[in-house]
Amino acid sequence: MLTLRALFGGTFDPVHRGHLEAAREVRDALDIEDFRFLPAGDPPHRERTFAAPEHRVRMLECALADHPGFTIDRSELDRPGRSYMSDTLAQFRERFPDDARALVLGQDALNGLDRWHAWRDLPELAHLVVMTRPGETPNYGPELAEALEGRETDDPRDLRRLPAGRMFTVPVTPRDISSTAIRRCAGDGATLRALVPAAVAGYIERERLYGGGVAGDGAGAADL
Ligand code: ATP
Ligand code: MG
DSSP: OOOEEEEEEEOOTTOOHHHHHHHHHHHHHHTOSEEEEEEOSSOTTSSOOSSOHHHHHHHHHHHHTTOTTEEEOOHHHHSOSOOOHHHHHHHHHHHOTTSEEEEEEEHHHHHTGGGSTTGGGHHHHSEEEEEOBTTBOOOOOHHHHHHHTTTBOSOTTHHHHSSSOOEEEEOOOOOOOOHHHHHHHTTOHHHHHHHSOHHHHHHHHHHTGGGOSSTTSOTTGGGO
């Protein structure tokens, strides 16, 4: 049986309790030995991020400080140019050729996978570990459906028999939290604290990200 290493990709703009709790459930369900949060540097499939990469990493550091099993993988931030997941997973394979590797992503992200650069390579570079998400059901275009066909398994051991190529869904506890909703309410400290760890809420307020901070001074308002 192979060691299983996972990359949990996202913009984490900001990281929230939905990410953290889902990640914990996935790691526990699959006994993943190496679980890395992978903040996107310059994500090509989005117009832009709101907080700068270093702010997004600092928020992850705040969030992960009391989750010792989780680490941050900086490879997309440290590589110049656009961050393509296909490059990241190819690099991950070079680093750990003898281990099994998984890309962890939510159902909404998987539904849109066929918009990613070189997306057909992705299921061959890593297993796909899919987290359920409220309001999101499997919904694949015909080419993506074909690319995923035959990969699905409900036996977690299959993820350690081969280094890549299978797909496994973890039904995580539904949490209706998104970074989009958080960016909209960042000026409201009480709501913020319900959605992100206290250390992340403090960071957002100190750095006045997402239009929060001192009411009326307009800091960051251009980001909304
Ligand atoms: P945004 O609203 O900016 O898109 P987000 O909350 O979707 O933010 P991302 O950084 O886009 O956060 O998400 C990273 C990954 O985590 C994606 O694969 C996404 O599907 C998954 N994810 C985010 N929130 C949840 C959640 N509440 N439950 C399950 N999966 C989630
Ligand atoms: Mg998202």
